[in-house]
Amino acid sequence: MSFPWAKHYEPKSGFTKWIDERLPLPRLVYGAVGAGYPVPRNLNYFWNFGVLAGAALAIQIVTGIVLAMHYAANGGVAFDSVEHIMRDVNGGWFLRYAHANGASMFFVVVYIHIFRGLFYGSYKAPREMIWLLGVTIFLLMMATAFMGYVLPWGQMSFWGAQVITGFFSAIPVVGDTIRIWLLGGYAPDDAALNRFFSLHYLLPFVIAGVIILHIWALHIPGSNNPTGVDVKGEQDTVPFHPYYTAKDGFGLGVFLFIFAALLFFAPNSLGHPDNYIPANALQTPAHIVPEWYFWPFYAILRAFTVDFIGIPAKLLGVLAMFGSILLLFFLPWLDSSPVRSANYRPLYRIFFWVLVADVLVLGWCGGSPATPLYVIISQISAAYYFAHFLIIIPIISRAERPTPLPNSITEAVLAKKGGTSPAHTALSGSAVPAE
Secondary structure: OOOOOOOOOOOOOHHHHHHHHHOOHHHHHHHHHOOOOEEEOOOOHHHHHHHHHHHHHHHHHHHHHHHHOOOOOOOOOHHHHHHHHHHOOOOHHHHHHHHHHHHHHHHHHHHHHHHHHHHHOOOOOOOHHHHHHHHHHHHHHHHHHHHHHHOOOEHHHHHHHHHHHHHHHHOOOOHHHHHHHHHOOOOOOHHHHHHHHHHHHHHHHHHHHHHHHHHHHHHOOOOOOOOOOOOOOHHHEEEHHHHHHHHHHHHHHHHHHHHHHHHHHOOOOOOOHHHHOEOOOOOOOOOOOOOHHHHHHHHHHHOOOOOEOOEOHHHHHHHHHHHHHHHHHHHHHHOOOOOOOHHHOHHHHHHHHHHHHHHHHHHHHHOOOOOHHHHHHHHHHHHHHHHHHHHHHHHHHHHOOOOOOOOOHHHHHHHHOOOOOHHHHHHHOOOOOOO
8 A cells, every 4th residue: 555645765874875776675674664654553562463473483593593503303313412402502401492482482472463363354355465475374384383393302293293194194095195205204203304304494484485475465555453444544644663663662572571481480381291201103102282382273183083974084184174274264255244343343253252262172172182071072162163264254244233433543543532533623623632
């Protein structure tokens, strides 16, 4: 979106003018995250999480590069190389814990970012491409995290790789071939470690590239906002810098405080104790689970226990697990309501919170043993998850009667602050109060 009132970059010195004429990087930064990029004036702290996701990715890349200098992708020494990092490398324990817990923080931030998009309708036109690229980033994150979980080569790493890659064998005809191709053999071993290590190192840079596209796509229509109302003029916006750089800086400080507390006081709280036992192909753990951020999808995978119309339950579970993520790609067209924000969609808002609760229940079941009770709860929750997107959302988008929208972002801001609307102040001849 073109903003005629946006400030244009003007070099302040001869050197910056020389740089700008030959490599307009300062102009690009100024127009992307500086005073030259107007954003809606009513963004709340939920809009911090995009920046926090970028910060989390940066932490993962920096710590991952240093850890790769000391890691050995070989089944005989992989576990020992991780212990070497923890015990013998200067600051190795800090880097390893920062990388492991950074992955969890990355997923926390991204999950909140996704649910913010669901609540405020950030997937709706004209921002469909932003949403599609975001879901692509999420898929790449999941692949990267799974491969990284295998690298410590503890018991849960080995058996997680054995179980998860084993589900590909459920695919008819080509399933076993795909599994052997993924592992480089018939079971997780040196070849699998080398492949997973290479891809785990490469994919974060691919994610960074897709994030650049994600931000580029964002700058075309501009940011959504809590009202979902389009920007009407200069009075609806403020420059990104210094208003939102300061706000993002505060959010980043809170993020780093929580991250540091987790890193220094509970670094193993989100991991599994069995992963401190070297991988043993002859000893199966009592309860095999992936990392916590995969639990909702793992619960969907395990929810299918009976064959249906000749389709094996194992294959149904695999299709449902991947389908639960791929379904998000179609959300912009499943929800046809012209109103974006759930603040003005009372019925949608209720079901949104039901979905949040449903995903939490799925996560609880995914991290629990596969007993009959947890399986039944998983089946009910998985059924609701798909019904929410395929049945409930399309019906609500057609049948719901939204509450009246504000005429502009400024009107909503002033109403919230107890001020008067721009129309009223214009008629009375008084000036519109500044935010």
